Amino acid sequence: MTTYVWFSCPPASVSSMIKKVYSNRYLGTLPKGCKLCMKGAKLVVFVSGICSKKCFYCPISLKKKNKDRSWVNERPVKKPSDVTHEAIRMSALGAGMTGGDPDLSLEKTLGYMRPLKKEFGKKFHIHMYTSNALDKEMLRKLKNAGLDELRFHITDNGEIWNSIKNSAEMDMCTGVEIPVIPGQHDRILEIARKLSGIEGSFLNLNELEFSETNLREFKKRNFELKSETSYAVKGSEETALKILALCKNFKLNIYYCSSAYKDSVQLRKRLLRTAKNTAKDYEEVSEDGLLLKGVIAVEKPTLEKLSALRKNLIKEFKIPENLITVDKEKMRLETSVEISEKLSEMYKKRGLKYFLVEEYPTSDRLETDVVPLEVSE
Ligand code: SF4
Numbered sequence: 315m316t317t318y319v320w321f322s323c324p325p326a327s328v329s330s331m332i333k334k335v336y337s338n339r340y341l342g343t344l345p346k347g348c349k350l351c352m353k354g355a356k357l358v359v360f361v362s363g364i365c366s367k368k369c370f371y372c373p374i375s376l377k378k379k380n381k382d383r384s385w386v387n388e389r390p391v392k393k394p395s396d397v398t399h400e401a402i403r404m405s406a407l408g409a410g411m412t413g414g415d416p417d418l419s420l421e422k423t424l425g426y427m428r429p430l431k432k433e434f435g436k437k438f439h440i441h442m443y444t445s446n447a448l449d450k451e452m453l454r455k456l457k458n459a460g461l462d463e464l465r466f467h468i469t470d471n472g473e474i475w476n477s478i479k480n481s482a483e484m485d486m487c488t489g490v491e492i493p494v495i496p497g498q499h500d501r502i503l504e505i506a507r508k509l510s511g512i513e514g515s516f517l518n519l520n521e522l523e524f525s526e527t528n529l530r531e532f533k534k535r536n537f538e539l540k541s542e543t544s545y546a547v548k549g550s551e552e553t554a555l556k557i558l559a560l561c562k563n564f565k566l567n568i569y570y571c572s573s574a575y576k577d578s579v580q581l582r583k584r585l586l587r588t589a590k591n592t593a594k595d596y597e598e599v600s601e602d603g604l605l606l607k608g609v610i611a612v613e614k615p616t617l618e619k620l621s622a623l624r625k626n627l628i629k630e631f632k633i634p635e636n637l638i639t640v641d642k643e644k645m646r647l648e649t650s651v652e653i654s655e656k657l658s659e660m661y662k663k664r665g666l667k668y669f670l671v672e673e674y675p676t677s678d679r680l681e682t683d684v685v686p687l688e689v690s691e
Contacts, residue, residue, distance in 0.1 A: 608654020
């Protein structure tokens with residue numbers, strides 16, 4: 315059986331200084347999983363939407379909730395090797411196993427983790443979320459498959475604490491991660507106290523956010539949006555900051571992760587990393603991690619028609635072969651912004667259309683902007 319060398323876990327430390335990173339705040343040190351996420355280097359593996367809890371604040375989308383389907387960086391997983399391929403695509407340095415509850419699909423979770431460790435080695439950092447009490451056998455299986463960091467989501471006060479203790483005693487980096495419900499200082503302080511008492515490493519506090527699936531429950535509770543430009547719940551951040559102030563001398567690392575950070579930094583860094591890794595020679599990477607390119611569309615496209623047009627353009631305008639390709643998926647030609655702009659002026663033909671396109675570097679290649687260039691004759 316493989317034995318992995320575990321990442322050093324930030325020891326629970328007493329800290330009295332609240333530090334700031336982006337719009338987030340923390341006491342002590344950040345967990346390794348969060349540091350990698352901040353670099354955009356964490357692969358997100360949504361193992362399954364199946365979960366035994368019914369949290370009123372559950373943010374999982376309708377597309378994924380209660381469905382036993384896996385996704386990796388928003389791409390559907392058809393076979394286990396899709397997970398490793400996506401990790402290669404973005405040069406990931408680690409992965410987060412999430413859901414639902416990944417432990418309810420334990421074999422699937424282990425089946426994603428083992429190949430990742432095999433491909434990238436023991437330095438590839440894996441963290442996982444659970445809201446269940448895991449027995450020692452499950453913890454051992456996870457550890458042997460390469461789990462470095464386990465984050466417990468506490469929904470009640472039951473047996474989960476034994477699991478947290480056992481996980482920490484097995485030398486896995488162990489912490490708690492929960493959303494901050496406005497006004498719940500006392501409950502969260504109690505969690506922080508208990509966690510520091512059993513040598514837990516960290517407490518992560520997430521700003522509560524509205525989603526399509528929790529909207530109705532939030533309205534019932536009179537929760538409001540923090541601002542017109544944010545999905546964050548008003549009062550969640552204040553509660554988190556108050557907890558940080560009250561925990562200054564606890565022996566625990568505490569990290570508050572804001573909704574603004576998730577929207578503006580976390581996703582952007584992951585896109586940038588993937589875009590830089592996968593951009594073709596003719597694609598430009600925008601500062602938001604999107605791919606910019608020129609597109610040539612033909613009427614009633616066929617592969618033969620597109621290949622012939624490409625050949626012709628290469629010959630007539632001496633375009634380097636690597637700067638113009640047939641996009642079989644979207645049935646069009648792709649090239650650089652500059653070439654597309656020039657061709658739209660110099661090569662006007664009936665049935666040809668030129669565009670500038672901006673798209674996500676994700677597998678669904680979602681287009682965020684399509685600008686038509688001068689219409690051909
Ligand atoms: S434990 Fe997590 S996935 Fe399950 S219902 Fe609660 S928030 Fe949703």
